[in-house]
Amino acid sequence: MSIEVDARGLACPQPVIATKKALDELPDGVITTIVDNTIAKENVLKFAVANNCGASVEEKNGQYYIKITKSAASNGSAERSETAPAGQAVYLITKNTLGHGNEELGGVLMKSFLHTLLEIKPLPRALLFINSGVYLTTDNSPVLDHLKSLAGQGVQILSCGTCLDYFSLKNHLAVGEITNMYTILAELNGAATAITL
Amino acid sequence: MGPGALAHVLRQLPRPTNSQLLVGIDTADDAGVYQLDATTALVQTVDFFTPIVDDPYLFGQIAAANSLSDVYAMGGKPLTAMNIVAFPICSMDAEVLLAILQGGQSKVTEAGAVIVGGHTIEDAEPKYGLSVTGVVHPEKIWTNAGAEPGDKLILTKALGTGVLATAARAGMFPEGVAAAEESMVALNKTAAEIAGRFTVHACTDVTGFGLLGHLSEMAVASGVRMEIDSQKLPLLPEALEAATMGLIPAGAYANRDYLTAVTIRPGVATSLGDLCFDPQTSGGLIICLPEIETGPALEALKAAGVSSSVVIGSVVAKGGGEIYVY
Numbered sequence: 001m002s003i004e005v006d007a008r009g010l011a012c013p014q015p016v017i018a019t020k021k022a023l024d025e026l027p028d029g030v031i032t033t034i035v036d037n038t039i040a041k042e043n044v045l046k047f048a049v050a051n052n053c054g055a056s057v058e059e060k061n062g063q064y065y066i067k068i069t070k071s072a073a074s075n076g077s078a079e080r081s082e083t084a085p086a087g088q089a090v091y092l093i094t095k096n097t098l099g100h101g102n103e104e105l106g107g108v109l110m111k112s113f114l115h116t117l118l119e120i121k122p123l124p125r126a127l128l129f130i131n132s133g134v135y136l137t138t139d140n141s142p143v144l145d146h147l148k149s150l151a152g153q154g155v156q157i158l159s160c161g162t163c164l165d166y167f168s169l170k171n172h173l174a175v176g177e178i179t180n181m182y183t184i185l186a187e188l189n190g191a192a193t194a195i196t197l
Numbered sequence: 198m199g200p201g202a203l204a205h206v207l208r209q210l211p212r213p214t215n216s217q218l219l220v221g222i223d224t225a226d227d228a229g230v231y232q233l234d235a236t237t238a239l240v241q242t243v244d245f246f247t248p249i250v251d252d253p254y255l256f257g258q259i260a261a262a263n264s265l266s267d268v269y270a271m272g273g274k275p276l277t278a279m280n281i282v283a284f285p286i287c288s289m290d291a292e293v294l295l296a297i298l299q300g301g302q303s304k305v306t307e308a309g310a311v312i313v314g315g316h317t318i319e320d321a322e323p324k325y326g327l328s329v330t331g332v333v334h335p336e337k338i339w340t341n342a343g344a345e346p347g348d349k350l351i352l353t354k355a356l357g358t359g360v361l362a363t364a365a366r367a368g369m370f371p372e373g374v375a376a377a378e379e380s381m382v383a384l385n386k387t388a389a390e391i392a393g394r395f396t397v398h399a400c401t402d403v404t405g406f407g408l409l410g411h412l413s414e415m416a417v418a419s420g421v422r423m424e425i426d427s428q429k430l431p432l433l434p435e436a437l438e439a440a441t442m443g444l445i446p447a448g449a450y451a452n453r454d455y456l457t458a459v460t461i462r463p464g465v466a467t468s469l470g471d472l473c474f475d476p477q478t479s480g481g482l483i484i485c486l487p488e489i490e491t492g493p494a495l496e497a498l499k500a501a502g503v504s505s506s507v508v509i510g511s512v513v514a515k516g517g518g519e520i521y522v523y
Contacts, residue, residue, distance in 0.1 A: 012445070012446060012447055013367040016367065016442065020367075042443070042445070044443060046468075050441045050443065161438055171430060173466075
């Protein structure tokens with residue numbers, strides 16, 4: 001399926017809204033949003049990236065044709081970038097320690113877990129951090145180096161914005177991006193394997 | 198209008214010279230200052246714009262808080278204000294105009310100033326703002342030009358009103374939009390009063406040119422180089438999410454393109470960088486003061502309810518207005 005969104009002559013944020021509407025209606029396929037200025041182009045591209053869609057731009061006579069690819073199975077992530085890892089597993093990490101019983105031990109285990117994860121191929125597609133899990137992606141995290149290595153190899157590191165807010169950590173995110181429940185669910189739905197820790 | 202286009206026009210005007218003129222257009226300051234006698238100088242400013250919120254009373258409040266802010270940013274005390282109104286009286290209910298003016302008046306009253314008149318024209322789209330006159334002691338003017346190496350920079354309001362106003366037009370991020378409205382109606386009165394107890398080397402308010410635009414004016418006017426810690430920047434709720442979604446106003450791009458002396462470290466998230474250029478309405482004060490006074494100043498600001506206040510960076514050396522965001 002494909003939809004064309006002609007957003008020429010529209011002031012921001014209309015091109016983004018029109019693209020969003022098309023994206024919401026389309027289960028999978030290609031949306032081509034046409035805009036006539038660089039600001040709208042950049043904003044629509046940001047929107048596409050934020051929604052894990054593939055995007056490319058072609059310029060014709062000062063008009064920008066932005067091709068946004070959405071795939072139902074992977075929520076578009078397969079075409080996200082060339083550095084995307086082969087694996088399709090998504091981990092939902094719900095706290096800053098691993099397992100129940102002893103907190104100190106849990107901290108050691110989480111460190112070991114993320115270290116070992118680096119050695120496992122294929123790498124997961126994304127790690128989603130919620131609740132106290134966001135302590136792992138922010139300043140003072142004991143596993144920042146591991147997460148940065150994973151991010152460097154194309155694994156998406158996403159932290160729940162509401163959770164960062166709750167723990168007053170929003171300005172301390174040290175690796176990856178902030179995300180919302182919509183993206184978290186889309187990632188989990190689109191994953192071949194979803195693992196909750 | 199954007200800083201680039203405006204600078205191009207202003208360059209072509211003759212520079213006013215007058216011995217009584219203490220602050221003119223040279224240092225891109227928030228208001229002009231004209232000395233009356235040894236202890237009194239007039240602070241004058243004007244600002245008006247199109248509605249950025251749907252509620253007319255709220256719009257009036259925001260426009261007034263924004264106009265009054267320029268007097269606070271100079272270290273002055275507002276005395277009088279005049280309304281500037283454009284309104285489509287044929288096609289829009291006069292009640293809307295009343296609500297705008299009531300909103301404006303409420304903020305002028307809160308500032309301890311008085312509205313002495315105004316001027317209204319018919320126009321297709323409503324516009325509102327005020328011309329505000331205040332006073333300041335000629336030796337206690339806060340300009341852009343006094344920042345010194347070793348100083349710290351305090352920002353008193355969270356960033357993101359431009360992005361969230363865009364989100365409001367898209368009907369998205371209502372929580373962030375509400376927080377932005379609350380931030381925009383707040384006067385910079387308390388922040389300025391607290392700052393007045395300390396050694397303010399330079400001060401400005403963050404408005405249309407965005408955080409980096411106004412910091413840049415300060416850095417250039419002071420002949421210094423600044424460093425800003427992007428992780429310290431106070432952000433309105435959902436501002437980062439809205440920026441990530443591409444809800445970025447055109448003004449942010451104009452600001453970014455104009456600011457060639459600004460470097461953003463590659464590791465800084467794009468959306469955070471975008472917020473540094475986001476045009477603010479009724480933004481906070483940037484207070485530049487000696488490092489030793491930073492702690493007590495922050496404490497006093499927070500104790501007085503200016504709770505978003507945070508040190509965002511420092512003046513690192515003499516320079517030509519360079520800013521590095523890390």
